Amino acid sequence: MRILHTGDWHLGRTLLGADLLEHQAAFADFLVDTVRDRAVDLVVIAGDVYDRAIPPVDAVRLLSRTLERLAQTATVVLTPGNHDSAARLGFGAGVMHDRVRIVAEPARLADPVLLADDHGPVAVYGIPYLHPDLTRYALAPVPDEPLARSHQAVVEAAVDRIRADLGARPGHRSVVVAHAFVSGAAPSDSEQDIRVGGVDQVSATVFDGIDYVALGHLHGPQRVGDGDRIRYAGSPLAFSFGERHQRKSVTLVDLAADGGVAVELLPAPVPRRLVDVRATIDAIESGAHHADADAWVRVAVTDTVHPERMYARVRDHFPFALAVTHEPAERPERVAARAVSATSDPVEVAADFVTFATGAAPDDDDLAVLTEAYEAALQTLDADGTR
Known part of the structure; x- marks a missing residue:
């Protein structure tokens, strides 16, 4: 199965007062053309689609049109990030077209989007940004015994639920789309601080047993740990001068029959240096x-x-x-x-x-x-x- 991994679009953002929407629209055109030309089966968008909870109207229109165009040739799975309002982004998710799936509710993160290719079934799970204070009760395995107040605790509980669901699906390869700061990755200076209790990171071992982990939150494209199993796609545009040396891209992933992955980074268009x-x-x-x-x-x-x-x-x-x-x-x-x-x-x-x-x-x-x-x-x- 061919997967295109992207995220952190931050539609509606400006760069020191410069409006970026025109350049974000050019990236959307590039993305749609790439999905079509490279015969992509699945597009995963790992959060921070918008730059703020109540985005400008033009940004909403751009996202709507982009999802519509992507869905003509591929399935799209999208999760909210810490900049998005999960409730607003997820509005209407239950009645959307089968080719566009927005996973915005923590209670349903273990309900996969099921796809298949010539090698068998693939289960795609979305983990929206999980704020510990808002989810430590809902994700606790024991009622009235909340999880620790940390990103590690809530993301680990989320992946435990996913692994439990995968255990009932023998032969399924797995993809998890998540918005989090995973240890071992390098941040930029334009990401929002998500620390709770002084800690903002999640151990990469939380995702053990998942074939491919498509991460969002950090703006520099990079892998976490050895191999390409856990990756950040990074943002398509530079959102600060601290990102000026980053080579922006989208991540093309070929998921093999045995769950192995082969990765190719496709350079994103550069509006201005x-x-x-x-x-x-x-x-x-x-x-x-x-x-x-x-x-x-x-x-x-x-x-x-x-x-x-x-x-x-x-x-x-x-x-x-x-x-x-x-x-x-x-x-x-x-x-x-x-x-x-x-x-x-x-x-x-x-x-x-x-x-x-x-x-x-x-x-x-x-x-x-x-x-x-x-x-x-x-x-x-x-x-x-x-x-």
Whole structure:
């Protein structure tokens, strides 16, 4: 059976204010074409389909249309992640088309989606994101004796239920789609912290006996442990500059007759590269970084003194700059800030701010401008009779 494993789409998310929906739609087109061209039997989406519990309307429309297109050629099994609202994402799951199955209820996680190929039956189970505080009672094997308050406890209980169901299905190969942080995997800086009681991880041994474990939550594509039996597909787009070196992909899995797996990573389309630039304003304007003009750029201008019209000048050369900051390469040592009181000299306070903002103390001309501005303000107050 050929499986395409993906997840962590985060539909509706932005990148430092840049709308990503157009690029997420391009990924959806790539996904649909891949499923058709590579004769995929099963698509598994391992949670965080949306970026928040109440997603924007355009994101809902994109998901609806994508599922409709995928279901024309493959079966789709989807589980909610910690960013999704399981109740909202799972609405109507009971009456959906047989080719789209949303597993959103913890109480039904041991009810598999049953498929078959030339080598026999395959049982596909979905484990939605399980918050310990919300599921430790429902998944407890003994009523009124809640599980420990940890991700390890609730996910382990969920997989125990799945193994019990598998035990009654001899000859079935197994696939589990789960949204969790499994020990041994490497996180990125854009995933939401899911710690409860100071712990957010689940041991990989929880999934012993499962032929393929399709994980979601971590944004970097990777395997967990030895071999390819347990994998994160990762997110299709970079959602922070911390992910700029990750090679985004979807995971194509061939499930053999004996339950073995062969994996191929298919590169996802890259809408724009993410690049960090640290340079003086003269270096930027010289064209030294012209090759990055079409990238999403995070720019640190390193001049000692804050350049005039810094932001506009940077944008002239980097039209897709998402962040522009002034970070002097040789910032003078800063003295402790002075407390501001009713007796503080306003010109001195303003001079301190100039030093903080530009990295250099104001010269005599600057101080003359500050003094003139302060005195003009005083005259205005006197004229209004408010002082």
